[in-house]
Amino acid sequence: MVTASFSDPSxxxxxxxxxxxxxxxxxFGDPAGLARLLGPEAAENPMSLYERxxxxxxxxxxxxxxxxxxxxxxxxxxxxxxxAGTPSRFSRDSRTWRWFREGKVPPDxxxxxxxxxxxxxxxxDGAERDRLRLAVTDSLERFNRRGIRRQITRSAHQLxxxxxxxxxxxxxxxxxxxxxxxxxxxxxxxPDEYGPRLVEASRDMVAGTETSVASNEFIVETLQQLVRRKxxxxxxxxxSWLIEHPSALTDEEVWNHLRVILxxxxxxxxxxxxxxxxxxxxxxxxxxxxxxxxxxxxDVVEQVLWSEPPLMTIPGRWAAVDTEIGGQKVEAGDMxxxxxxxxxxxxxxxxxxxxxxxxxxxxxxxxxxxxxCPGQNIGRAITDTGIxxxxxxxxxxxxxxxxxxxxxxxxxxxxxxxxxxxxFTRPRSGSAVTAAAPVGVGAAAEGPLRDGTDSASRPAAALxxxxxxxxxxxxxxxxxxxxxxxxxxx
Numbered sequence: 001m002v003t004a005s006f007s008d009p010s011x012x013x014x015x016x017x018x019x020x021x022x023x024x025x026x027x028f029g030d031p032a033g034l035a036r037l038l039g040p041e042a043a044e045n046p047m048s049l050y051e052r053x054x055x056x057x058x059x060x061x062x063x064x065x066x067x068x069x070x071x072x073x074x075x076x077x078x079x080x081x082x083x084a085g086t087p088s089r090f091s092r093d094s095r096t097w098r099w100f101r102e103g104k105v106p107p108d109x110x111x112x113x114x115x116x117x118x119x120x121x122x123x124x125d126g127a128e129r130d131r132l133r134l135a136v137t138d139s140l141e142r143f144n145r146r147g148i149r150r151q152i153t154r155s156a157h158q159l160x161x162x163x164x165x166x167x168x169x170x171x172x173x174x175x176x177x178x179x180x181x182x183x184x185x186x187x188x189x190x191p192d193e194y195g196p197r198l199v200e201a202s203r204d205m206v207a208g209t210e211t212s213v214a215s216n217e218f219i220v221e222t223l224q225q226l227v228r229r230k231x232x233x234x235x236x237x238x239x240s241w242l243i244e245h246p247s248a249l250t251d252e253e254v255w256n257h258l259r260v261i262l263x264x265x266x267x268x269x270x271x272x273x274x275x276x277x278x279x280x281x282x283x284x285x286x287x288x289x290x291x292x293x294x295x296x297x298x299d300v301v302e303q304v305l306w307s308e309p310p311l312m313t314i315p316g317r318w319a320a321v322d323t324e325i326g327g328q329k330v331e332a333g334d335m336x337x338x339x340x341x342x343x344x345x346x347x348x349x350x351x352x353x354x355x356x357x358x359x360x361x362x363x364x365x366x367x368x369x370x371x372x373c374p375g376q377n378i379g380r381a382i383t384d385t386g387i388x389x390x391x392x393x394x395x396x397x398x399x400x401x402x403x404x405x406x407x408x409x410x411x412x413x414x415x416x417x418x419x420x421x422x423x424f425t426r427p428r429s430g431s432a433v434t435a436a437a438p439v440g441v442g443a444a445a446e447g448p449l450r451d452g453t454d455s456a457s458r459p460a461a462a463l464x465x466x467x468x469x470x471x472x473x474x475x476x477x478x479x480x481x482x483x484x485x486x487x488x489x490x
Contacts, residue, residue: 053342054075189239302363394427
């Protein structure tokens, strides 16, 4: 996961302030005047920050990341498409970042789990990227769509059964933050009990907290264990299909891609679920349109993907050559962040942000170009099927606090609701509708199997034996101990 471009911490320049030769001094002026993507302004109202930066700098703005490391934030819709679509100028290989090459990224940087080079298609260009991308795309496309929706419905019912009798719930903690990982663990061929720990670890890692490196180590160990087991016991799941793909992935390539699928799929879908539920529960126009048949839940999902994309910003590219974008001179080795939320609100392509966008999928929520998210339709399916199941079970569900009391938490990549408290009429005893019995430990995702049968109809004896328990989540590990263990694991 961490490459040789990392330096020993004893030789690493402190990131408490930019080094003298840093472009924050040489080209951006006084770094104290630059926006920090982990600062209070970004945490309070990131969209307001993006619009201020757009007004001051145009479609590409200089910003500072954790440790005052400089980067370019691409805010313009057309500029994001240009960066994402021209790998000859803007590479996905993070090893080209000048601060990696010069040893100026601290080993405890919370940016590392998301930007340190890995042997996955997200960090590669050219033929090697195509080989790995094909394996991922083929594996994700092998699932039977009806089978996936049955699995989503079943998992949603399990969660609703847990709180339906209370007459109240928090649709963030009780539903939205649980459903995607329940589904994803099944699609990867893992048992349900892995879900809660993976939810906690993946959210901590993406947020860039002080324990993000330790959380990443836990995820890596869990997936390495999964790949070792699947090598001798393949089934109807993404892990098995990556192992068996003609692209001949190594174990390291398999678990690294599983990590990307798991983290990206969970984080984006959790945030999409929260935002869509909030819109359904608080927007009177949405209520009326759904009730009157002018909109469907998939329509609502697409509107949310325009207005509140699951990832606000992604660490997108590194300049391969000296170039220019959006009126800014970008030097080889500079990092460029893709401001997906800002691009979706670019006045040049969306002059009226209140206008409905039913059926319009030209948003940037899943990035664009050669690296557009291949699993985006699974996220859409989890969101609209999960919400449809919830509304069918609890038709009078409503927000229990005023909308203005809802609170968000922001990181350098995401902004998400912290809670969504609701009340509803408790179903009469015995009236709960469950789609099916709980999924057994290690059960494979539904869909046609190699012998033409459906996994849901297989006898219990044919299901894989239970997994060993997942590795412990070491939340208090020191930064350097975590990194040394991470390096030894390679």
